[in-house]
Amino acid sequence: MPRFSRFPLCALATGLCFGTHLHSARAQARISLGPRVGVNVASAKFNYSGTVPYTFTTESVTRLETGVVANINYRHFSWQPALLYAQKGFVLTGTKKPSIVGSSRPARAELTRRLNYLTLPVNVAYTQKASGEGWQVFGGGYVGLLLGGKRTVHNQYEYATGTYFYDSEQPIRPGAEAVEADAFYAQRWDAGLQAGVGYRCGAALLQVTYSAGLTNADVLSALQEPQSYYNRTVQAAFAYLLPVGKQVPKQRINN
Template sequence: MKKLLFGILILVFASTLSIAQMRVGLVGGGQLASLPYKTPYYTFDGPNTLAFHAGLTADIAVSRHWSIRPQLLYSGKGGQYTLNGNPEIGPVVERSHKINYLEVPVQLAYSLKAGPGRALVGAGPYIGYALSGKDNIILDGQGSPTDIEFGSETNQTRRIDYGLRVSTGYDLTSGLGLSFFYARGLANIENSRSYISKNKVYGVSMHFLFGRR
């Protein structure tokens, strides 16, 4: 299943390379990720986790102002929160999740000429497949990370993540560009309906597209 999904994602991205008026390039950047944990009684959330993303990007011109922008990324996500921060009622318990995804966002972008380049906004869906992850439970300052188990059992984490992503940015005619984005997961990566964890990410990307539009 893992190899099959990898093949499908790569095939979808590669198939866009045959479309005319298209530029391809490299993209990378940093992001602040969070993974709120909701139970029937409480919602646990905490500071954002610093992560990064890197991979391939493309700009497929549909018209003068509209384009489709798919990407194939290695993307880090996760979050951290305190389960009990009051030592008077029990030991202090903290937890952090770090999950690495193979991710494919596809956005419809609208751009306008502005100065030496083009300003743009975009929105669209993304889908991700978890490659690996670490779970770290810290009890009174002591703890060690363990590998996250992926699967369909109650105590395991779902591999598939999907959601929506919006962005704004600026592209120079040289192909260099900068963008800011927000991605909101719609998939619950917990297997139990009583517990909900959905990814949230704020990020900044730099990219370079080969060729001129």
């Protein structure tokens, strides 16, 4: 056989082998899709570099998460993309030391940020069983689009005539910079890493996840001291996964 004709035949044979393997892999993949609902225990890593002598502490807020998740399982590995409405935020308490009576700055300020995101998390899981059931560990990342939020303030002032309180509430708007001086903004996009553990039994999937934002979510306005914060969330979620398309019988999958 002429040498120039061997390469096309070898390439064709290689392509047929690869196509057969790919078809076999697709045939063994188990795809499922379903609703997901969970609870977010959300907080933030807060950094302050202002000139006013405040001492800050952060506390978590409990919020909701809901959406849809897919599970594409091949042997002991699963690819898990999701589309979620995720509520995040935190409580920030600042105490001024020393407290100056009559100062225009509050002696104690409590600020609650509630942020609502449309998030796209993608995880890769290693499962105990090749069917995708049993215990699993997973990791991945997420991208979030801020839909809006709310900022609630509870300030305490110390004067010679007594202690006074001031409460206010403003919306948080998505944006890369503060357009209006008296408005409050947060970055439109958030992104980070996440990891966790889970357990699947039949269609039921329970997961616990820790996610850490890598982008500064704050946008400074003229009313704020220099600061930054990064979203931190512990999530406990339940999903009910329904099969999509033709599934491989479990007895054909090696454990």
